[in-house]
Amino acid sequence: MQINMSDSLINNVTQLKEFLKGSKRFDLSLEDSPIEEKYLFIDKTVDRFSYHKLKKKDKKVVINYLRKITGYKKAQLKRLILRAVDGDLKRKSYKRIRPKKIYTSSDIKLLEKTDEFHLRMSEGATKEILRREFEVFHHGNYETISGISHAHITNLRHSPVYNSHWVNGTKSRLVPIGITMPPENYGRPGSIRVDAVHQRDVYHINSVDEITQWEVAVCVPQINEACMIPALRQMFAQYPFIIFNFHSDRGGENINYQVASLLEKERIKQTKSRSYHSNDNAQIESKNGSVIRKNMGWQHINQNLADHVNKYYKNFFNIYLNFHRPCGFPTIEVDDKGRKKRIYHSYLTPYDALKGITEGHKYLKPQHSFEILDKIAYQYSDNEFAEIVRIEERKLFEIIDRENRKSGSLEI
Numbered sequence: 001m002q003i004n005m006s007d008s009l010i011n012n013v014t015q016l017k018e019f020l021k022g023s024k025r026f027d028l029s030l031e032d033s034p035i036e037e038k039y040l041f042i043d044k045t046v047d048r049f050s051y052h053k054l055k056k057k058d059k060k061v062v063i064n065y066l067r068k069i070t071g072y073k074k075a076q077l078k079r080l081i082l083r084a085v086d087g088d089l090k091r092k093s094y095k096r097i098r099p100k101k102i103y104t105s106s107d108i109k110l111l112e113k114t115d116e117f118h119l120r121m122s123e124g125a126t127k128e129i130l131r132r133e134f135e136v137f138h139h140g141n142y143e144t145i146s147g148i149s150h151a152h153i154t155n156l157r158h159s160p161v162y163n164s165h166w167v168n169g170t171k172s173r174l175v176p177i178g179i180t181m182p183p184e185n186y187g188r189p190g191s192i193r194v195d196a197v198h199q200r201d202v203y204h205i206n207s208v209d210e211i212t213q214w215e216v217a218v219c220v221p222q223i224n225e226a227c228m229i230p231a232l233r234q235m236f237a238q239y240p241f242i243i244f245n246f247h248s249d250r251g252g253e254n255i256n257y258q259v260a261s262l263l264e265k266e267r268i269k270q271t272k273s274r275s276y277h278s279n280d281n282a283q284i285e286s287k288n289g290s291v292i293r294k295n296m297g298w299q300h301i302n303q304n305l306a307d308h309v310n311k312y313y314k315n316f317f318n319i320y321l322n323f324h325r326p327c328g329f330p331t332i333e334v335d336d337k338g339r340k341k342r343i344y345h346s347y348l349t350p351y352d353a354l355k356g357i358t359e360g361h362k363y364l365k366p367q368h369s370f371e372i373l374d375k376i377a378y379q380y381s382d383n384e385f386a387e388i389v390r391i392e393e394r395k396l397f398e399i400i401d402r403e404n405r406k407s408g409s410l411e412i
Helices: 013-022 035-048 056-070 074-086 105-118 123-135 150-157 225-237 257-265 278-296 303-323 350-355 370-377 382-407
Strands: 191-199 202-209 215-220 245-248 269-272 327-334 340-348
Touching: 013 056, 035 056, 035 074, 056 074, 105 123, 105 150, 123 150, 191 278, 202 225, 202 278, 202 303, 215 225, 215 278, 215 303, 225 257, 225 303, 257 269, 303 350, 303 370, 303 382, 327 350, 340 350, 350 370
Parallel strands: 191 245, 245 269
Antiparallel strands: 191 202, 202 215, 327 340
Protein backbone atom coordinates (compact mmCIF):
# COMPACT_ATOMS: atom_id res chain seq x y z
CA MET A 1 0.00 0.00 0.00
CA GLN A 2 1.39 3.42 -0.97
CA ILE A 3 0.69 6.43 1.29
CA ASN A 4 0.65 9.82 -0.38
CA MET A 5 1.92 12.56 1.90
CA SER A 6 0.52 16.08 1.69
CA ASP A 7 1.82 18.99 3.77
CA SER A 8 -0.18 21.70 2.04
CA LEU A 9 -1.78 22.75 5.35
CA ILE A 10 1.63 23.80 6.72
CA ASN A 11 2.12 27.35 5.50
CA ASN A 12 4.65 29.00 7.83
CA VAL A 13 7.74 28.26 9.90
CA THR A 14 5.84 28.31 13.21
CA GLN A 15 3.63 25.46 12.00
CA LEU A 16 6.78 23.61 10.92
CA LYS A 17 8.19 23.90 14.46
CA GLU A 18 4.96 22.52 15.93
CA PHE A 19 4.98 19.70 13.39
CA LEU A 20 8.58 18.75 14.26
CA LYS A 21 7.72 18.80 17.97
CA GLY A 22 4.69 16.58 17.60
CA SER A 23 6.23 14.12 15.13
CA LYS A 24 9.33 13.13 17.10
CA ARG A 25 7.95 9.66 17.76
CA PHE A 26 6.68 9.09 14.23
CA ASP A 27 8.54 8.00 11.11
CA LEU A 28 7.25 10.11 8.23
CA SER A 29 10.31 9.63 6.04
CA LEU A 30 10.33 9.44 2.24
CA GLU A 31 13.70 7.69 2.44
CA ASP A 32 12.49 4.64 0.50
CA SER A 33 10.75 6.74 -2.17
CA PRO A 34 12.27 7.35 -5.61
CA ILE A 35 14.81 10.16 -5.95
CA GLU A 36 12.53 12.08 -8.30
CA GLU A 37 9.78 12.17 -5.64
CA LYS A 38 12.18 13.43 -2.93
CA TYR A 39 13.62 16.08 -5.26
CA LEU A 40 10.09 17.28 -6.11
CA PHE A 41 9.19 17.52 -2.41
CA ILE A 42 12.32 19.58 -1.65
CA ASP A 43 11.69 21.85 -4.62
CA LYS A 44 8.06 22.56 -3.60
CA THR A 45 8.99 23.14 0.06
CA VAL A 46 11.73 25.63 -0.82
CA ASP A 47 9.37 27.55 -3.09
CA ARG A 48 6.41 27.50 -0.67
CA PHE A 49 8.37 28.89 2.28
CA SER A 50 10.46 31.31 0.16
CA TYR A 51 13.59 29.77 1.66
CA HIS A 52 16.02 32.39 0.30
CA LYS A 53 14.13 35.18 2.16
CA LEU A 54 14.04 33.43 5.55
CA LYS A 55 16.19 34.34 8.53
CA LYS A 56 18.99 32.01 9.49
CA LYS A 57 17.15 30.41 12.42
CA ASP A 58 14.04 29.85 10.26
CA LYS A 59 16.16 28.27 7.52
CA LYS A 60 17.41 25.84 10.15
CA VAL A 61 13.82 24.79 10.91
CA VAL A 62 13.15 24.15 7.19
CA ILE A 63 16.34 22.12 6.90
CA ASN A 64 15.42 19.99 9.94
CA TYR A 65 11.97 19.44 8.47
CA LEU A 66 13.40 18.31 5.11
CA ARG A 67 15.93 16.07 6.86
CA LYS A 68 13.13 14.31 8.73
CA ILE A 69 11.01 13.81 5.63
CA THR A 70 13.65 12.94 3.02
CA GLY A 71 16.26 11.21 5.19
CA TYR A 72 19.11 13.11 3.53
CA LYS A 73 22.12 14.21 5.56
CA LYS A 74 22.60 17.90 6.31
CA ALA A 75 25.51 18.55 3.91
CA GLN A 76 23.80 16.82 0.97
CA LEU A 77 20.50 18.52 1.75
CA LYS A 78 22.10 21.98 1.72
CA ARG A 79 23.50 21.32 -1.75
CA LEU A 80 20.08 20.24 -3.01
CA ILE A 81 18.40 23.31 -1.47
CA LEU A 82 20.88 25.61 -3.24
CA ARG A 83 20.03 23.92 -6.53
CA ALA A 84 16.31 24.28 -5.79
CA VAL A 85 16.73 28.00 -5.01
CA ASP A 86 18.57 28.56 -8.32
CA GLY A 87 15.91 26.75 -10.36
CA ASP A 88 14.01 23.48 -10.68
CA LEU A 89 15.62 20.65 -8.77
CA LYS A 90 15.83 17.69 -11.10
CA ARG A 91 17.84 14.53 -11.12
CA LYS A 92 20.84 14.81 -13.41
CA SER A 93 21.38 12.04 -15.89
CA TYR A 94 24.94 10.71 -15.87
CA LYS A 95 26.76 10.88 -19.15
CA ARG A 96 30.29 9.63 -19.55
CA ILE A 97 32.27 12.36 -21.26
CA ARG A 98 34.73 10.10 -23.08
CA PRO A 99 33.36 6.58 -23.08
CA LYS A 100 36.02 5.33 -25.45
CA LYS A 101 39.00 3.71 -23.77
CA ILE A 102 42.16 5.59 -24.79
CA TYR A 103 45.02 3.58 -23.29
CA THR A 104 45.03 -0.11 -24.14
CA SER A 105 46.92 -2.93 -22.48
CA SER A 106 49.81 -2.46 -24.92
CA ASP A 107 50.13 1.21 -23.88
CA ILE A 108 50.19 0.22 -20.22
CA LYS A 109 52.90 -2.33 -21.01
CA LEU A 110 54.98 0.45 -22.61
CA LEU A 111 54.63 2.48 -19.40
CA GLU A 112 55.52 -0.61 -17.40
CA LYS A 113 58.64 -1.22 -19.50
CA THR A 114 59.69 2.42 -19.17
CA ASP A 115 59.33 2.24 -15.38
CA GLU A 116 61.32 -0.98 -15.27
CA PHE A 117 64.18 0.48 -17.30
CA HIS A 118 64.31 3.76 -15.35
CA LEU A 119 63.44 2.33 -11.90
CA ARG A 120 60.07 4.09 -11.78
CA MET A 121 60.84 7.79 -11.79
CA SER A 122 58.41 10.60 -10.95
CA GLU A 123 55.34 11.14 -13.13
CA GLY A 124 56.77 14.30 -14.69
CA ALA A 125 60.04 12.65 -15.69
CA THR A 126 58.23 9.57 -17.00
CA LYS A 127 55.87 11.74 -19.06
CA GLU A 128 58.87 13.47 -20.66
CA ILE A 129 60.49 10.12 -21.58
CA LEU A 130 57.27 8.90 -23.24
CA ARG A 131 57.03 12.15 -25.19
CA ARG A 132 60.65 11.91 -26.35
CA GLU A 133 60.20 8.29 -27.43
CA PHE A 134 57.58 9.40 -29.93
CA GLU A 135 58.54 12.96 -30.89
CA VAL A 136 62.35 12.77 -30.73
CA PHE A 137 63.12 9.13 -31.50
CA HIS A 138 60.04 8.51 -33.74
CA HIS A 139 58.88 5.25 -32.14
CA GLY A 140 55.35 4.97 -33.49
CA ASN A 141 54.06 2.60 -30.81
CA TYR A 142 54.42 5.42 -28.25
CA GLU A 143 52.11 7.79 -30.17
CA THR A 144 49.05 7.33 -27.95
CA ILE A 145 50.73 7.21 -24.55
CA SER A 146 53.08 10.09 -25.37
CA GLY A 147 50.20 12.52 -24.72
CA ILE A 148 49.29 11.07 -21.33
CA SER A 149 48.71 13.51 -18.46
CA HIS A 150 50.79 13.68 -15.31
CA ALA A 151 47.90 12.45 -13.12
CA HIS A 152 46.83 9.60 -15.42
CA ILE A 153 50.26 7.98 -15.17
CA THR A 154 49.44 7.41 -11.49
CA ASN A 155 46.08 5.93 -12.45
CA LEU A 156 47.66 3.47 -14.89
CA ARG A 157 50.28 2.48 -12.33
CA HIS A 158 47.42 1.27 -10.11
CA SER A 159 45.65 -0.63 -12.88
CA PRO A 160 45.42 -4.45 -12.78
CA VAL A 161 47.37 -4.79 -16.05
CA TYR A 162 50.30 -2.82 -14.62
CA ASN A 163 50.26 -4.53 -11.21
CA SER A 164 50.28 -8.00 -12.75
CA HIS A 165 53.98 -7.56 -13.56
CA TRP A 166 56.76 -6.83 -11.07
CA VAL A 167 58.29 -3.36 -11.27
CA ASN A 168 61.41 -2.41 -9.33
CA GLY A 169 60.26 0.51 -7.17
CA THR A 170 62.26 2.55 -4.68
CA LYS A 171 63.60 0.42 -1.85
CA SER A 172 64.81 1.55 1.55
CA ARG A 173 68.35 0.51 2.40
CA LEU A 174 69.56 -0.33 5.87
CA VAL A 175 72.93 1.30 6.55
CA PRO A 176 74.93 -1.23 8.61
CA ILE A 177 76.65 1.44 10.77
CA GLY A 178 75.94 1.64 14.47
CA ILE A 179 73.19 -0.01 16.48
CA THR A 180 69.87 1.75 17.09
CA MET A 181 69.61 1.48 20.87
CA PRO A 182 70.14 3.53 24.04
CA PRO A 183 73.80 3.59 25.10
CA GLU A 184 74.83 1.26 27.91
CA ASN A 185 77.03 3.04 30.46
CA TYR A 186 77.16 0.25 33.10
CA GLY A 187 77.36 2.95 35.79
CA ARG A 188 80.92 3.92 34.87
CA PRO A 189 82.52 6.74 32.83
CA GLY A 190 83.37 6.15 29.19
CA SER A 191 80.01 6.23 27.39
CA ILE A 192 79.94 9.54 25.51
CA ARG A 193 77.23 11.27 23.51
CA VAL A 194 78.33 13.27 20.46
CA ASP A 195 76.66 15.90 18.28
CA ALA A 196 77.66 18.63 15.81
CA VAL A 197 76.80 22.32 16.21
CA HIS A 198 76.92 24.31 12.97
CA GLN A 199 78.23 27.88 13.12
CA ARG A 200 78.29 29.19 9.57
CA ASP A 201 81.65 28.06 8.14
CA VAL A 202 82.78 25.84 11.04
CA TYR A 203 81.36 22.94 13.04
CA HIS A 204 81.72 22.41 16.77
CA ILE A 205 81.85 18.69 17.58
CA ASN A 206 80.54 18.49 21.13
CA SER A 207 80.72 15.41 23.37
CA VAL A 208 79.71 14.64 26.95
CA ASP A 209 80.11 11.62 29.20
CA GLU A 210 76.82 10.24 30.50
CA ILE A 211 77.88 9.57 34.10
CA THR A 212 80.30 12.38 34.98
CA GLN A 213 79.17 14.99 32.35
CA TRP A 214 82.83 15.38 31.36
CA GLU A 215 82.63 17.50 28.23
CA VAL A 216 85.08 17.91 25.36
CA ALA A 217 84.52 20.17 22.34
CA VAL A 218 86.57 20.38 19.15
CA CYS A 219 86.19 22.53 16.04
CA VAL A 220 86.43 21.46 12.39
CA PRO A 221 86.21 23.57 9.22
CA GLN A 222 84.33 20.88 7.28
CA ILE A 223 82.48 17.62 7.83
CA ASN A 224 84.71 15.22 5.92
CA GLU A 225 87.21 12.44 6.57
CA ALA A 226 90.27 14.73 6.49
CA CYS A 227 88.82 16.87 9.31
CA MET A 228 86.62 14.52 11.33
CA ILE A 229 89.06 11.66 11.98
CA PRO A 230 91.85 13.87 13.48
CA ALA A 231 89.22 15.81 15.44
CA LEU A 232 87.78 12.65 16.98
CA ARG A 233 91.26 11.40 17.87
CA GLN A 234 91.94 14.74 19.55
CA MET A 235 88.61 14.49 21.38
CA PHE A 236 89.26 10.98 22.70
CA ALA A 237 92.75 12.01 23.87
CA GLN A 238 91.32 14.78 26.09
CA TYR A 239 89.23 12.34 28.13
CA PRO A 240 91.13 11.08 31.21
CA PHE A 241 89.28 7.77 31.08
CA ILE A 242 88.90 5.11 28.38
CA ILE A 243 86.01 5.55 25.95
CA PHE A 244 84.00 2.36 25.33
CA ASN A 245 80.73 3.67 23.77
CA PHE A 246 80.08 6.36 21.14
CA HIS A 247 76.43 7.48 20.80
CA SER A 248 75.12 10.01 18.28
CA ASP A 249 72.11 10.87 16.17
CA ARG A 250 71.92 9.76 12.53
CA GLY A 251 73.82 12.75 11.11
CA GLY A 252 76.27 12.00 8.32
CA GLU A 253 79.19 13.48 10.27
CA ASN A 254 79.13 10.48 12.64
CA ILE A 255 77.30 7.76 10.69
CA ASN A 256 79.83 7.01 7.95
CA TYR A 257 82.33 4.29 7.18
CA GLN A 258 85.41 6.36 8.11
CA VAL A 259 84.16 7.10 11.64
CA ALA A 260 82.94 3.50 11.99
CA SER A 261 86.39 2.22 11.00
CA LEU A 262 88.10 4.50 13.55
CA LEU A 263 85.77 3.37 16.34
CA GLU A 264 86.32 -0.27 15.43
CA LYS A 265 90.11 0.19 15.64
CA GLU A 266 89.73 1.86 19.04
CA ARG A 267 87.38 -0.94 20.21
CA ILE A 268 84.58 1.56 20.82
CA LYS A 269 80.97 0.44 20.39
CA GLN A 270 78.86 2.71 18.17
CA THR A 271 75.17 3.28 18.92
CA LYS A 272 72.71 5.73 17.38
CA SER A 273 69.35 7.34 18.17
CA ARG A 274 66.05 6.62 16.47
CA SER A 275 64.98 8.75 13.53
CA TYR A 276 62.81 11.79 14.43
CA HIS A 277 63.41 11.29 18.18
CA SER A 278 65.64 14.21 19.19
CA ASN A 279 64.95 13.52 22.87
CA ASP A 280 66.90 10.27 22.54
CA ASN A 281 70.06 12.41 22.62
CA ALA A 282 68.69 15.07 24.97
CA GLN A 283 71.77 15.26 27.21
CA ILE A 284 74.11 16.44 24.46
CA GLU A 285 71.39 18.57 22.84
CA SER A 286 71.00 20.54 26.08
CA LYS A 287 74.78 20.99 26.32
CA ASN A 288 74.82 22.35 22.76
CA GLY A 289 72.61 25.22 23.85
CA SER A 290 73.78 25.87 27.41
CA VAL A 291 77.49 25.54 26.68
CA ILE A 292 78.43 25.90 23.00
CA ARG A 293 75.83 28.45 21.87
CA LYS A 294 75.97 30.39 25.13
CA ASN A 295 79.74 30.81 24.93
CA MET A 296 80.42 30.84 21.18
CA GLY A 297 77.25 32.63 20.10
CA TRP A 298 76.14 32.81 16.46
CA GLN A 299 78.86 34.99 15.01
CA HIS A 300 80.41 34.00 11.69
CA ILE A 301 83.74 32.18 12.11
CA ASN A 302 85.99 31.82 9.10
CA GLN A 303 87.13 28.27 8.24
CA ASN A 304 90.76 29.36 8.47
CA LEU A 305 90.34 29.97 12.21
CA ALA A 306 89.22 26.44 13.16
CA ASP A 307 92.71 25.71 14.54
CA HIS A 308 92.60 28.87 16.69
CA VAL A 309 89.24 27.76 18.13
CA ASN A 310 90.65 24.28 18.78
CA LYS A 311 93.62 25.70 20.71
CA TYR A 312 91.24 27.78 22.80
CA TYR A 313 89.10 24.72 23.48
CA LYS A 314 92.01 22.46 24.41
CA ASN A 315 94.06 24.89 26.52
CA PHE A 316 91.29 26.79 28.28
CA PHE A 317 87.62 26.07 27.54
CA ASN A 318 87.55 22.27 28.02
CA ILE A 319 89.60 22.60 31.22
CA TYR A 320 87.15 25.22 32.50
CA LEU A 321 84.14 23.00 31.69
CA ASN A 322 85.48 19.94 33.50
CA PHE A 323 87.35 21.38 36.48
CA HIS A 324 85.63 24.70 37.27
CA ARG A 325 82.02 24.66 35.95
CA PRO A 326 79.52 22.74 38.16
CA CYS A 327 76.78 20.67 36.51
CA GLY A 328 73.45 19.56 37.93
CA PHE A 329 73.11 15.84 38.73
CA PRO A 330 69.46 14.79 39.06
CA THR A 331 67.81 12.53 41.60
CA ILE A 332 64.81 10.68 40.18
CA GLU A 333 61.78 10.70 42.49
CA VAL A 334 58.63 8.66 41.86
CA ASP A 335 55.28 10.05 43.05
CA ASP A 336 52.18 8.10 44.16
CA LYS A 337 50.99 7.73 40.57
CA GLY A 338 54.28 6.22 39.41
CA ARG A 339 55.41 9.35 37.52
CA LYS A 340 59.13 10.05 37.49
CA LYS A 341 60.43 13.52 38.25
CA ARG A 342 64.04 14.75 38.15
CA ILE A 343 65.04 16.82 41.18
CA TYR A 344 68.35 18.69 41.08
CA HIS A 345 69.86 18.89 44.56
CA SER A 346 73.46 17.97 43.70
CA TYR A 347 75.80 20.25 41.75
CA LEU A 348 79.35 19.05 41.06
CA THR A 349 82.11 19.73 38.59
CA PRO A 350 82.66 16.78 36.21
CA TYR A 351 86.03 16.18 37.87
CA ASP A 352 84.44 15.95 41.35
CA ALA A 353 81.82 13.60 39.90
CA LEU A 354 84.61 11.42 38.49
CA LYS A 355 86.41 11.33 41.85
CA GLY A 356 83.13 10.47 43.57
CA ILE A 357 82.74 7.19 41.66
CA THR A 358 83.63 4.17 43.73
CA GLU A 359 87.18 3.09 42.78
CA GLY A 360 87.15 5.75 40.06
CA HIS A 361 90.93 5.46 39.61
CA LYS A 362 90.38 2.09 37.90
CA TYR A 363 88.77 3.81 34.92
CA LEU A 364 91.58 6.32 34.32
CA LYS A 365 93.99 5.94 31.43
CA PRO A 366 97.47 4.68 32.39
CA GLN A 367 99.06 8.14 31.87
CA HIS A 368 96.52 9.81 34.19
CA SER A 369 96.05 9.74 37.94
CA PHE A 370 94.06 11.80 40.41
CA GLU A 371 97.30 13.30 41.72
CA ILE A 372 98.11 14.70 38.26
CA LEU A 373 94.55 15.86 37.68
CA ASP A 374 94.41 17.53 41.12
CA LYS A 375 97.22 19.87 40.06
CA ILE A 376 95.09 21.06 37.15
CA ALA A 377 91.90 21.27 39.24
CA TYR A 378 93.31 23.27 42.15
CA GLN A 379 95.96 25.43 40.47
CA TYR A 380 93.34 28.19 40.13
CA SER A 381 90.04 28.84 41.84
CA ASP A 382 86.87 28.65 39.76
CA ASN A 383 86.56 32.42 39.41
CA GLU A 384 90.26 32.88 38.70
CA PHE A 385 90.25 30.37 35.87
CA ALA A 386 86.92 31.64 34.55
CA GLU A 387 88.49 35.11 34.31
CA ILE A 388 91.41 33.65 32.34
CA VAL A 389 88.95 31.90 30.02
CA ARG A 390 87.07 35.16 29.35
CA ILE A 391 90.31 36.99 28.60
CA GLU A 392 91.34 34.28 26.13
CA GLU A 393 87.82 34.29 24.70
CA ARG A 394 88.06 38.03 23.97
CA LYS A 395 91.43 37.49 22.31
CA LEU A 396 89.93 34.75 20.14
CA PHE A 397 86.96 36.87 19.06
CA GLU A 398 89.24 39.81 18.29
CA ILE A 399 91.04 37.51 15.85
CA ILE A 400 87.68 36.38 14.46
CA ASP A 401 86.54 40.02 14.03
CA ARG A 402 89.75 40.97 12.23
CA GLU A 403 89.40 38.03 9.88
CA ASN A 404 85.76 38.92 9.21
CA ARG A 405 86.70 42.53 8.38
CA LYS A 406 89.46 41.29 6.16
CA SER A 407 87.16 38.92 4.27
CA GLY A 408 84.22 41.34 4.24
CA SER A 409 81.90 39.02 6.22
CA LEU A 410 81.54 41.18 9.33
CA GLU A 411 77.97 41.29 10.60
CA ILE A 412 76.64 44.43 12.30
